[in-house]
Amino acid sequence: MADDKSKRDFRDRNRSREGIAGAEMRYRTNNEGTGYRGKDHDQPIKPEAEHFEHCPVCGQDFDKRDLGQVLHHAEPEHQPLPVEQ
Template sequence: MTKLSDLGPPIPGKRHDGEPADEKDHFYKCKTCGQPVDMRDLRQVMWHEQPRHEQLKPEIVRRS
């Protein structure tokens, strides 16, 4: 199973419409595998845009 860290260093995304009021609004549920995707990390977004992908193995992610 692929881990998020296997995809390389974080690629931070930037919102064009300002920060959402709630932390949960940074996430969407992948229509293919059902895993939550953090839209602030473009690695996750690109992974989940692949047609037949597997879920990413959960890891502890520390934000600075």
């Protein structure tokens, strides 16, 4: 009999923990009661072609995200960079 009571106590303790620890926290971004509407903070992904620019001095296209390429093509007199194959 005492064994059954200890099993019930153990189950009751675990149930209360599962209710707290097992609960998944979710934050709602849309709340009809307050009128707050969440918004997406990510920008749409740019096409790869928008990251390249054509150099008027040497005629080579270069990646504007690469500082080394940008500084090279900023020089008034320069040759095209070697292209890896």
